[in-house]
Amino acid sequence: QSANWDSLWLNVHLATMDAALDYGIIRDAAIAVKDGKIAWIGAAQDLPADYKVKVLHDGQGCWLTPGLIDCHTHMVYAGNRSNEFEARLNGVTYEEIARQGGGIVSTVKATRAATEQELMQASLPRVLSSLREGVTTLEIKSGYGLDTETEAKILRVARQIQRDLPVTVTTTFLGAHALPPEFAGRADDYIDEVCERMLPAIVAEGLADAVDVFCEKIGFTPAQTERVFQVAQKYGLPVKLHAEQLSDQGGASLTAQYQGLSADHLEYLSDAGIAAMKSHGTVAVLLPGAFYYLRETKLPPIAALRAANVPIALATDCNPGTSPMTSPLLTMNMACTLFRMTPLEALQGLTVNAAKALGLQQTIGSLALGKQADFALWQIERPADLAYMIGVNPCRFSVYAGEPRTYN
Numbered sequence: 001q002s003a004n005w006d007s008l009w010l011n012v013h014l015a016t017m018d019a020a021l022d023y024g025i026i027r028d029a030a031i032a033v034k035d036g037k038i039a040w041i042g043a044a045q046d047l048p049a050d051y052k053v054k055v056l057h058d059g060q061g062c063w064l065t066p067g068l069i070d071c072h073t074h075m076v077y078a079g080n081r082s083n084e085f086e087a088r089l090n091g092v093t094y095e096e097i098a099r100q101g102g103g104i105v106s107t108v109k110a111t112r113a114a115t116e117q118e119l120m121q122a123s124l125p126r127v128l129s130s131l132r133e134g135v136t137t138l139e140i141k142s143g144y145g146l147d148t149e150t151e152a153k154i155l156r157v158a159r160q161i162q163r164d165l166p167v168t169v170t171t172t173f174l175g176a177h178a179l180p181p182e183f184a185g186r187a188d189d190y191i192d193e194v195c196e197r198m199l200p201a202i203v204a205e206g207l208a209d210a211v212d213v214f215c216e217k218i219g220f221t222p223a224q225t226e227r228v229f230q231v232a233q234k235y236g237l238p239v240k241l242h243a244e245q246l247s248d249q250g251g252a253s254l255t256a257q258y259q260g261l262s263a264d265h266l267e268y269l270s271d272a273g274i275a276a277m278k279s280h281g282t283v284a285v286l287l288p289g290a291f292y293y294l295r296e297t298k299l300p301p302i303a304a305l306r307a308a309n310v311p312i313a314l315a316t317d318c319n320p321g322t323s324p325m326t327s328p329l330l331t332m333n334m335a336c337t338l339f340r341m342t343p344l345e346a347l348q349g350l351t352v353n354a355a356k357a358l359g360l361q362q363t364i365g366s367l368a369l370g371k372q373a374d375f376a377l378w379q380i381e382r383p384a385d386l387a388y389m390i391g392v393n394p395c396r397f398s399v400y401a402g403e404p405r406t407y408n
C-alpha cells in the first residue's frame with residue numbers, strides 16, 4: 001500500500017542525532033510526517049515512487065535537527081534581580097544583598113505576590129525567546145514559591161504554557177530550593193512541610209512530572225534531600241538533583257541510588273559520583289550559564305564523564321539569580337568555549353542527552369521513525385555553526401508535532 005503522509009520536507013540536510021559517534025547526517029534528504037510523528041526519513045533519492053502527501057515543504061537547502069530540549073530551567077518567576085547585579089558590580093557583598101532581602105527571597109516575594117496571569121505575562125518573553133531558537137521541549141521547575149499555594153501556582157502556569165504554545169513542558173517540583181523566611185533556622189521543619197503537605201498537594205493536582213532538590217551547604221543536606229526523594233518515590237515520581245554545584249555533598253551518588261533521571265551542575269562531582277551515575281544511568285546535566293555568571297573556576301569533570309560514558313546534557317538553568325539567560329545557542333557556545341566540549345557533544349547535550357535527562361528518549365531527542373515530529377530548521381553551512389556563532393540566531397522556524405511554527 002503506497003505511503004500516504006500529511007507533510008513532506010524536501011531539499012534539506014538532516015542532523016538526525018541518531019548515532020552515538022556522529023551527527024547522523026543525511027544530505028539531500030527528505031523527512032515525512034504522519035499524525036505528528038516521523039513516518040519516513042532518508043535520502044530524497046530513496047523516496048518511494050508512489051507516495052501521496054497533503055503538504056510539501058521546500059527546506060531551501062537548510063539543515064534540519066531535532067527540536068532543541070532545554071532540560072533544566074526555572075523559567076516561571078516574577079520580578080528580576082538586575083538591581084542586585086548592579087549592586088554587586090558596585091562592590092556590595094552577597095551578604096549585604098541578602099541582609100537587604102535580596103537573593104532567592106526577593107524572587108519568592110515577587111512570585112508570591114503575582115497572580116497566575118501576571119506570572120504568565122512575566123514568563124512569556126523568556127519562553128518565546130527560547131522557542132525562537134528552535135526549542136520544542138522545556139523543563140520548568142517550581143522553587144520560587146516555598147509555600148504550597150505559590151509552588152502550585154508556578155506549576156499551573158508551566159502547564160498553561162504547554163496548552164498555549166507549541167512546546168512540550170515537563171514540570172519539576174523544587175519546593176526544597178531554599179528556606180523561606182517563615183522557616184528561618186528551621187530547615188528540618190521546612191522539609192516536614194515539603195514532604196507532608198506541599199508535595200502531596202502538588203501530586204493531588206497532577207502538577208509535577210519529577211522532583212528536584214537543591215543539595216548544597218547553602219541549600220539542603222543529603223539527609224534532607226533523601227527525605228524528599230523517599231516521598232517522591234512513594235508517589236512514583238522520578239527525581240533529579242541540583243548536585244555538587246559549590247561543594248561535594250555526595251548528591252550525585254544519592255540521586256543515582258534513587259535511579260534519578262539526572263544530576264545537575266556537577267562542578268564538584270567526584271569519581272565515586274561518576275561511577276554511581278554510570279551504574280544507574282543517571283544523566284549529567286551541565287549548566288555553563290551558571291558557571292559563567294558566577295565566574296566559577298572549578299570545571300565539571302568532563303573528561304572523566306566522557307571516559308565513563310555518562311551521557312552529558314546541557315541546559316540554560318534560566319533563573320534570575322545565577323543564570324539569567326534563555327539562549328540554548330549561547331549555552332552550546334559556552335559548553336565549547338568554557339568546558340571544551342565539541343560542537344557534536346554540545347548538540348547531543350541539547351537533543352538526545354537532554355531527552356534522556358527528562359526520561360523522554362523514546363519519543364523525542366533524535367530524528368527517527370515513530371518519534372514526535374519536533375524539528376528546528378537552520379540556515380547554516382554545517383551543524384557546528386550552532387555552537388560557533390554568538391548572537392546570530394540562524395533558526396528559520398521550528399516544527400512542533402509536524403506543524404511549522406514561527407513566533408512574531
Ligand SMILES: O=C(O)CC[C@@H]1NC(=O)NC1=O
Pocket residue numbers: 103104107177214242245290319320321322
Ligand atoms: O539565585 C536564584 O534565584 C537561584 C539560584 C540557583 N538555584 C539553585 O538551586 N542553584 C542556583 O544556582
Ligand SMILES: [Fe+3]
Pocket residue numbers: 072074242317319
Ligand atoms: Fe537550577
